[in-house]
Amino acid sequence: MPTLSHAEVRRAIAQAQTIVVKVGSSSLTQPSGHLDPEKLGALVNAIAHASLMGARIVLVSSGAIAAGFGPLGFDSRPKDVATQQAAASVGQGLLMAQYEAAFAAFGIRVGQILITAEDTIRAAQYRNAQRTLGRLLELGVVPIVNENDALASNEIRFGDNDRLSALVANIVRADALVLLTDVDALYTAPPSDPESKQISYVPNVVKALETVKVAGSGSKVGTGGMVTKLEAAHVAAVSGIPTVMTCASNAGPALMGDFVGTAFAPVKHRGSFKRLWIGFASHPRGTLVADEGAAHAVRGGRASLLSAGVVAVRGEFSSGDSVWIDDEQGNHLAKGLVGFDSEEIPQMLGRNTAQLKRFLGEHYAHPIVHRDYLVLV
Numbered sequence: 001m002p003t004l005s006h007a008e009v010r011r012a013i014a015q016a017q018t019i020v021v022k023v024g025s026s027s028l029t030q031p032s033g034h035l036d037p038e039k040l041g042a043l044v045n046a047i048a049h050a051s052l053m054g055a056r057i058v059l060v061s062s063g064a065i066a067a068g069f070g071p072l073g074f075d076s077r078p079k080d081v082a083t084q085q086a087a088a089s090v091g092q093g094l095l096m097a098q099y100e101a102a103f104a105a106f107g108i109r110v111g112q113i114l115i116t117a118e119d120t121i122r123a124a125q126y127r128n129a130q131r132t133l134g135r136l137l138e139l140g141v142v143p144i145v146n147e148n149d150a151l152a153s154n155e156i157r158f159g160d161n162d163r164l165s166a167l168v169a170n171i172v173r174a175d176a177l178v179l180l181t182d183v184d185a186l187y188t189a190p191p192s193d194p195e196s197k198q199i200s201y202v203p204n205v206v207k208a209l210e211t212v213k214v215a216g217s218g219s220k221v222g223t224g225g226m227v228t229k230l231e232a233a234h235v236a237a238v239s240g241i242p243t244v245m246t247c248a249s250n251a252g253p254a255l256m257g258d259f260v261g262t263a264f265a266p267v268k269h270r271g272s273f274k275r276l277w278i279g280f281a282s283h284p285r286g287t288l289v290a291d292e293g294a295a296h297a298v299r300g301g302r303a304s305l306l307s308a309g310v311v312a313v314r315g316e317f318s319s320g321d322s323v324w325i326d327d328e329q330g331n332h333l334a335k336g337l338v339g340f341d342s343e344e345i346p347q348m349l350g351r352n353t354a355q356l357k358r359f360l361g362e363h364y365a366h367p368i369v370h371r372d373y374l375v376l377v
């Protein structure tokens, strides 16, 4: 796919029909941690205008934990997961109440969708999310999405909403992703570094990942920092979706395609969602170690991982979980969704398909990781 110029990326954003807008906690709160109605109101104003002009907008909004810890009597954002989940449970309702009132002033209805990482891969939940989001957009509603913090388990939560927003952009087949945060653009290094310079256009986010120095969150309430925002832009780019990242006060101009913040060009045509999920969002539960021949085949990009080429298995996982595929030197080669439970695998190691069928039965005569569920890293 030829790289779009900076102007073409901005035009694509201006013309986008379906847009996912992600806003971070730091952009919705006062320094005290309470929700800031003015910031929220300004954001809603920008989104409502784009929506009334015909854009279909999905808002991925953080802020539940930030909105909940103050009313619960905590001075600062809680660090332990259980209290964060309780704060999110209290804060999510408060957050939605503010959005409801702010959008109502424009005659726009909102709908709440809380989603976990698992919902984005299990086929039934994925289809339900897709159908509900699609119908809400048809009805002119602005869906407001957040991670289902109160229920997500520690191991598989997204934690930040950046990657979630890129996956939502895939679910709704968005034409653009707008990441709103507390910094006006991507810089060559964290903005606290006096040498850092603003970057207005990233033609290839994969290359940018190698050169830009990024750090975690600069605020007390944000979670992922620039690392997860670049990951989100990366997922979007390889899904054929352009991204613009800027501060929340630039939401209006960003949605209009003005040259604010940083624009990221798409690098590929739209790809398979399942492979994207495996590559970017899934958290490996264990490791399969490939021998030299299998490692070579996996690196080639089109082979399944067969038990004949696996020399060791580590971790506890179930069929369908994500695992690392490593070479014998410990380098990660790929991630994949494994076809068997971890306890089933030791008896399969080193056996070819005919032997698996003969000694263990038909059920075992399949790749440990099928190539359709394997993504090189």
Ligand SMILES: Nc1ncnc2c1ncn2[C@@H]1O[C@H](COP(=O)(O)OP(=O)(O)O)[C@@H](O)[C@H]1O
Residues within 6 Å of the ligand: 023, 024, 025, 026, 027, 062, 160, 180, 181, 182, 183, 185, 186, 187, 188, 189, 190, 191, 212, 213, 214, 215, 216, 217, 218, 219, 221, 222, 223, 224, 225, 226, 227
């Ligand atoms: N190279 C960089 N360019 C811009 N910002 C960066 C960079 N590296 C780290 N950051 C930090 O990332 C922060 C935004 O992330 P975060 O606090 O998680 O926001 P949000 O709550 O919007 O997700 C910025 O405030 C900034 O301090």
Ligand SMILES: N[C@@H](CCC(=O)OP(=O)(O)O)C(=O)O
Residues within 6 Å of the ligand: 023, 024, 025, 026, 061, 062, 063, 064, 065, 066, 088, 146, 147, 149, 159, 160, 161, 162, 221, 222, 223, 224, 225
């Ligand atoms: N789901 C959490 C989001 C966590 C968070 O802070 O995310 P972000 O602001 O995007 O770094 C919440 O609503 O509080």
